[in-house]
Amino acid sequence: MPTVTHLYHVISGQRVVVDAHIGDAQAGGHAIFLGTELRAQGELSLTGVDLGAAEDVAGQVLVVSSTAVDVRPETDHVSVEVVLNGGVPSPMPITQAADTPPNGTVNFLTVVTFVGDAQ
Amino acid sequence: MTVRSMTVRSAILVLLLGRAAAAQDIPEFHKLRTPVSPAFQILGIAPAHVERPTTPATFAASVLQKAQDFSGVLPKSVAVEVAPFWLQPHPGMTFTEYQGQGWKSLYRNFTVSLATTDSVGDGGAPPDGNPDWRRLGFGMRTTLLPGSRGVTPTCVREISAAATAHTTAIGALVARAIAAGRLSRSNSAAIEAFQNADSTRAEARASLSRWQQDLLSPEGVGRCTADLSARRGAAMDVAVAAAATFPEGRATSGEISSVGVWITPAILGDRFSNIAVLRLAWHDLDSTTSRNTFDAGLRSVYAWDRYATSLELVNRLERRSGETSDFIRIALNFDVKIAGDTWLNVALGKDFDARQPQSLLALLGFQWQLGDRSVHPDK
Numbered sequence: 001m002p003t004v005t006h007l008y009h010v011i012s013g014q015r016v017v018v019d020a021h022i023g024d025a026q027a028g029g030h031a032i033f034l035g036t037e038l039r040a041q042g043e044l045s046l047t048g049v050d051l052g053a054a055e056d057v058a059g060q061v062l063v064v065s066s067t068a069v070d071v072r073p074e075t076d077h078v079s080v081e082v083v084l085n086g087g088v089p090s091p092m093p094i095t096q097a098a099d100t101p102p103n104g105t106v107n108f109l110t111v112v113t114f115v116g117d118a119q
Numbered sequence: 120m121t122v123r124s125m126t127v128r129s130a131i132l133v134l135l136l137g138r139a140a141a142a143q144d145i146p147e148f149h150k151l152r153t154p155v156s157p158a159f160q161i162l163g164i165a166p167a168h169v170e171r172p173t174t175p176a177t178f179a180a181s182v183l184q185k186a187q188d189f190s191g192v193l194p195k196s197v198a199v200e201v202a203p204f205w206l207q208p209h210p211g212m213t214f215t216e217y218q219g220q221g222w223k224s225l226y227r228n229f230t231v232s233l234a235t236t237d238s239v240g241d242g243g244a245p246p247d248g249n250p251d252w253r254r255l256g257f258g259m260r261t262t263l264l265p266g267s268r269g270v271t272p273t274c275v276r277e278i279s280a281a282a283t284a285h286t287t288a289i290g291a292l293v294a295r296a297i298a299a300g301r302l303s304r305s306n307s308a309a310i311e312a313f314q315n316a317d318s319t320r321a322e323a324r325a326s327l328s329r330w331q332q333d334l335l336s337p338e339g340v341g342r343c344t345a346d347l348s349a350r351r352g353a354a355m356d357v358a359v360a361a362a363a364t365f366p367e368g369r370a371t372s373g374e375i376s377s378v379g380v381w382i383t384p385a386i387l388g389d390r391f392s393n394i395a396v397l398r399l400a401w402h403d404l405d406s407t408t409s410r411n412t413f414d415a416g417l418r419s420v421y422a423w424d425r426y427a428t429s430l431e432l433v434n435r436l437e438r439r440s441g442e443t444s445d446f447i448r449i450a451l452n453f454d455v456k457i458a459g460d461t462w463l464n465v466a467l468g469k470d471f472d473a474r475q476p477q478s479l480l481a482l483l484g485f486q487w488q489l490g491d492r493s494v495h496p497d498k
Contacts, residue, residue, distance in 0.1 A: 002311065003307045003308075003310045003311035003314065004307055005304065005305050005306070005307045005310065007305075021210075021211070021213050022213065022214065022279075023208065023209055023210030023211060023212055023213070024208055024209050024210065024212060025209070025212050025213065025214050025216070025217030025218075026214065027214060027275045027278045027279045027282065027343070028278075028279055028282045028283075028286075029279050029280065029281075029282040029283025029284075029285075029286055029287075030283065030286060031283065031286050031287035031289075031290040031291070032290075033290050033291065033293075033294040035294065035298055036291070036294045036295050036298045038287065038290075038291065041283055041287050042283060043276065043279035043280055043282070043283050044213060044214050044215065044271070044275075044279055045213050045215070061294070061297055061298070061304045063290050063293055063294045063297065064290070065286040065287065065289050065290025065293065066286055067282040067283070067285050067286035067289075068282070069278050069279070069282050069335065069340055070340065070344075071274075071275060071278060071340055071343050071344050071347060072344070072347065073344050073347060073348050074202060074205055074227075074228070075173060075202075075205040076173055077173065077205065077208040077209070079208050079209070079210035080210065081210045081211055093211075095210040095211075096210075097208040097210055099173065099174065101337070102337070102341070102344075103337040103338075103340035103341045103344060104337065104340075105282065105285075105335055105340070107285070107286055107289055107314060109289075109290070109293060109310060109311070109314055111293075111297070111304060111307070111310060113304050113305065
């Protein structure tokens, strides 16, 4: 159950947008929280989830929880890619990968603290 | 694979025909397809343990181990299969993108197999009992046409929906713990420990219905994996393999003994499938009695509910010592599901036989096998 934490500098006037993908052609799903508010959830790939203006999200915590499921007969690799937009750099991909026993599940957490211009 | 098998050969037909049927096996029907591991096929072996490294580290460790074991004589029981593309993770490759892979299946499904043995095949002892006598097989396989697997099969959607519910529960717990100050937003080790805690796992699991819990269990996911293995539409695999004999077991003293090429174009449907095979093989190249064969065949499969049946017809041209012979193999296979994963398999047919070509009755056989279903549209 891997976890990564990041700081992400957002740029005033920009919209902060996040994508999340289950990698390695596996199955799975995501839930995206800003603070404690569930902003989006969905299967396999979530794209273009608008978190709001940079000024509004600065100082808040983004939690992207993703569960990848090893359905592929070809491999036991599972991975997740979270892509942040609206800050520096943009896009900023954050990837995590793991190996699981055949037909196992792995939960990945990506925790991002947004930092504004003035912070 | 057959889990439990019980074979009664010839007995019933011996009684029915009132004559001594030839005591020989009807060849395995699965051979009318591109072998999964061509190196094993060309050697005629079925290794009990096959190493399948999935990361560069495990691959390197496997190679180093073999190098350490090498003491001038080739090891006698190596069996390795590697899919180079899958040695590395591919976090940017989504399920949907992979399903519609098209020509990319050429390198994504490429596998290499390598094996050694000290037997002549099918467990036979080496010539003259020479303990250093070895054979080495090397093979490659790939997919020319991947067939259609559907954009997102139902089981994948269902499993992904269950995974979404599961991960939403975990994410909510973590988000609340961070907001409440019980977890530091920058302490990944603490967050990881929190998500791995039994209480978190139990709470996340409790958010799922019993059906969703079953979907995410290894057995539930395994059923979906089996579904994903099944291809539909136009598909074609190709494999090549070569075997070399090392009379003294030394790597420098080998001679190529066999070469094989398999091509299997197929039209695969949910119920009705047609699979063709083109198979070229050169045998005993290291002797004065070398021969080569060219097989062209077709297998039609119809599967429904608890039943499946297939008809297989293969024409073989064999060239030996300047003479060409022509043989036919025909086989009918019928499967009935008895219970669970247990199937009753009945096979009736005539094998290739150089001595008695086109002699159907003399080579009739009957095979009764309890085990896994033997008739698969795409196998």
